[in-house]
Amino acid sequence: MDIPTTAFGDETEISGDNSPPTLSADALPADDVAAVDQLRLVYQEFKNEIGKVIIGQEEVIERLAICLFSRGHALLMGVPGLAKTLLVSSVAETMDLSFNRIQFTPDLMPADITGTDIIQETGAGHREFEFIKGPVFANLVLADEINRAPAKTQSAMLEAMQENMVTVLGKTYPLDKPFFVLATQNPIEQEGTYPLPEAQLDRFMFLIEVEYPSHEEELRIARETTGTSKPKLNHILSGERVQEYQDLVRRIPVPDHIYDYAVELVRKTRPGSQAAPEWISEYVGWGAGPRAVQYLILGAKARAALSGSYMARLEDIEAVASPVLNHRVLTNFAAESQGMTSSKVVSKLIEEMKEA
Numbered sequence: 114m115d116i117p118t119t120a121f122g123d124e125t126e127i128s129g130d131n132s133p134p135t136l137s138a139d140a141l142p143a144d145d146v147a148a149v150d151q152l153r154l155v156y157q158e159f160k161n162e163i164g165k166v167i168i169g170q171e172e173v174i175e176r177l178a179i180c181l182f183s184r185g186h187a188l189l190m191g192v193p194g195l196a197k198t199l200l201v202s203s204v205a206e207t208m209d210l211s212f213n214r215i216q217f218t219p220d221l222m223p224a225d226i227t228g229t230d231i232i233q234e235t236g237a238g239h240r241e242f243e244f245i246k247g248p249v250f251a252n253l254v255l256a257d258e259i260n261r262a263p264a265k266t267q268s269a270m271l272e273a274m275q276e277n278m279v280t281v282l283g284k285t286y287p288l289d290k291p292f293f294v295l296a297t298q299n300p301i302e303q304e305g306t307y308p309l310p311e312a313q314l315d316r317f318m319f320l321i322e323v324e325y326p327s328h329e330e331e332l333r334i335a336r337e338t339t340g341t342s343k344p345k346l347n348h349i350l351s352g353e354r355v356q357e358y359q360d361l362v363r364r365i366p367v368p369d370h371i372y373d374y375a376v377e378l379v380r381k382t383r384p385g386s387q388a389a390p391e392w393i394s395e396y397v398g399w400g401a402g403p404r405a406v407q408y409l410i411l412g413a414k415a416r417a418a419l420s421g422s423y424m425a426r427l428e429d430i431e432a433v434a435s436p437v438l439n440h441r442v443l444t445n446f447a448a449e450s451q452g453m454t455s456s457k458v459v460s461k462l463i464e465e466m467k468e469a
Contacts, residue, residue: 141423148361153421158349162207165344167200169330176321176436178419182362183411185318186274186294192301195323201255201295208355209348210252217262223269227279249273252289252352256296260306267313274316291355318408319436365414367425375409375430381462382442396448396458401441408437435459
């Protein structure tokens with residue numbers, strides 16, 4: 114598929130203030146309007162390429178794309194055998210990005226992730242330290258079973274995810290751009306694991322739950338993946354183009370009522386807040402912080418752009434609310450005893466806001 118090329122607008126942030134809640138292109142410069150149309154075509158081709166090796170999981174693929182173009186990171190939760198690793202490596206292949214996989218284990222050390230200094234002998238016979246980069250120096254990093262490693266090792270990812278750099282022995286090394294971390298967790302097996310602390314969970318834009326395939330999808334898996342070798346995927350984007358689209362997403366305008374909705378939704382998750390309904394204090398121990406508002410807005414912008422819309426919409430906020438808030442709303446024992454999960458709390462809040 115031939116994708117038309119177009120120039121991108123400047124980096125000026127466009128405010129959504131006083132913008133009418135319509136899908137008009139008037140709020141965007143002409144170059145950005147053309148770029149949004151181009152991004153929609155690129156995204157369709159991206160899904161077609163991923164569909165060559167991944168059967169089903171359309172929602173998971175969409176959420177991964179939203180994270181990538183929002184400069185966020187994602188935590189994938191799913192049982193073994195759902196092609197999480199294959200999905201991540203396929204994303205890297207279609208976007209022509211460097212890819213490294215880190216298998217987290219109890220004996221993994223921080224230096225195994227970031228890299229370390231080793232003594233090398235120079236041509237003149239002298240010895241000096243040389244920094245050998247670790248697997249975190251890639252565009253797309255898969256942190257497989259991240260909860261298998263102790264907190265000391267998990268924390269080695271914190272600076273990389275937040276600051277896009279690592280510090281080793283007092284020296285700072287910038288990471289390649291774009292930089293995208295995808296971590297996986299197995300929700301079944303908890304023995305010998307180290308649950309991620311809330312501070313690190315909050316660094317992930319999305320918690321993406323990977324579900325079992327449908328009956329028809331599983332039949333296709335049986336027929337199509339047990340024959341010839343995996344098809345080769347085409348490169349449809351370069352790292353530079355990904356960064357340009359990330360800048361474009363930031364320029365998507367947001368109407369005032371969408372900002373109000375995002376802030377109100379997040380404040381309703383906090384027990385003790387005047388905005389929260391009474392039942393929140395009964396089921397929720399800790400609500401979402403301001404970073405959730407940021408990711409709701411960024412996720413809505415990215416989803417709107419990927420669908421070819423020139424403005425963030427209410428349906429975009431509602432679509433990203435669950436993956437943004439599920440790991441930030443911490444339920445208490447009363448909720449667990451009654452089967453009230455974080456996902457159900459978020460869904461109930463959204464329904465109540467629709468009815469208000």
